[in-house]
Amino acid sequence: MRLADLATPALVVDVDVAQANITTMAELHPGARLRPHVKAHKCTLLARMQRDVGGHRTFTCATPREVVGMAAAGLGDDLLLANETLDDGRLRKMVECGGRVTVAVDSRDTIEAAARAGVGEVLVDVDVGLPRCGCGPEVAGALADRARQAGLVVRGVMGYEGHLQMETDDHVAKVASSMELLQRAALDVGGDVISTGGTGTAVAHAELSVANEVQAGSYVLMDSQYGTRDLPFRQALFVWATVISVSERYAVADCGLKALGMDHGNPTIAGAQVWFCSDEHVTFSGLAGLRPGHRIAVVPAHVDPTVAYHDRMHLVHGPPGADTEVVDTWEVDLRGW
């Protein structure tokens, strides 16, 4: 099947670029030094590609559903839920999933929930500057003690410096400051894991070598926001769309708010100006000679909430065009919670 025959809107992945991105990242952070985050692509076959092409066997998840799905796909060697949960049922499902599962904790309550459900191993999640989950670095040691008293093995610390992923001023110095907090907490906590990072800080972490694992995920597929940073990863993900209406001033394609994560703003279309998106439409101008029925590639501003809208992704070799062959279709099988 050619892309011209694909029902739209539909996710399209340039598998050559995805593989190149995986290879580039594996050179920066080989093997277990990268713990790829699956929340960006939510696809066990892409995770398998990260294992086979990148040599990574440890993975990061954001939801219990991702953990359970990864284990079911045979990718459960070492799964980290880099997120807090107090849901007894879901914690138990992770315990029973057959994989090695480590859960983030940042409070007495999350420790108790983990212990109650029979979780074996935890990381203490430390606030390294992003106002989100994570305990203060100064109490990380006490939480680790409490976790051990509750019968949990404390493997070390994690802390996500999400506020620095798009920061370009004094980037490395700011990441280093953030890592000082994590390193101090790691000394108090014990264990051998210092886990952090994302696509925007992966290069800095290769230089700093404080963390011993980086949780990047977006680098495989990329999005237009990360594309504005000078990162060694290229755009592999597109939403393939059909032009359905053309006027003198603008054109409209069938890729809207229900096919795109919009928190980072409008998507981009090469050579065009995007005016706005509606539920099922993107209005844009600047492409000459368009007719209803023509196909275009839309680049989402934020990969994670875009992929979460779609059932499947279609693989192609090279940049998407009407004549490009679809070589495979993969299920986005880790959606939901």
Added chain:
Amino acid sequence: MRLADLATPALVVDVDVAQANITTMAELHPGARLRPHVKAHKCTLLARMQRDVGGHRTFTCATPREVVGMAAAGLGDDLLLANETLDDGRLRKMVECGGRVTVAVDSRDTIEAAARAGVGEVLVDVDVGLPRCGCGPEVAGALADRARQAGLVVRGVMGYEGHLQMETDDHVAKVASSMELLQRAALDVGGDVISTGGTGTAVAHAELSVANEVQAGSYVLMDSQYGTRDLPFRQALFVWATVISVSERYAVADCGLKALGMDHGNPTIAGAQVWFCSDEHVTFSGLAGLRPGHRIAVVPAHVDPTVAYHDRMHLVHGPPGADTEVVDTWEVDLRGW
């Protein structure tokens, strides 16, 4: 089951408010004067409530999937795809779905696609000021002629004044100007349908009486953006979430970018200040006494792309609280395209 026992994040609908909203709208636009848009809730059981409580038997859809699903649910008396498509396969599925299906056309290409697939009836979609689909009013008559030559029955016109849904300055006058364009096109096109409108202009249309059917959808569930307008509809939809982390300055709940449409900005939480959302989190402050495990109700800024992330909605009577009983769970069965 109580809401305290519900896995989160999860859609919760106050069914009393939803029914009251349906009743209020049916007083404004009874029977076929409202053609409820199902794109906002994507749920055939809610559409059935619109039929049973509101007395509406004609419906508006944004995608072929919605049309086919509505017909399969026995709600196919008169379905309008208020959107353009050139997808032969999906057009044929609508033709074969067993319902009465009318499709919007705004170009020679969309007319040809409809005729090729065996569509029987169309509306001419007219640009009434929103830069999206719709032909210029001046060519609507010629397009209607062309459609009739292609063997299609032209039932009339539609035109969506989406740019006026949130407009409060000279609201009725601006809607009236927009309707002048549609009325002029209707004279050229013929047929007896003049279809338009949404939740934000439904009151104006009751006053103006130019259109003979209004395509409102959001009014059943509502969102915080429409909530800023002085409309006679109340908030029925919430994303139910669990507090998973609490610090001195803020708290974090498990309702993020993959559970919320974000194009209209951050969600709201009663009594709280929302700081920002991440993929799986909302960070907020201002609620005293929160502990991990507490539950909160998050009000999305935009109903349509929020519902599209969820598999199901949970029905309650009255405002959501931890002890509120879940009286039913309905599938969001019209998702996708």
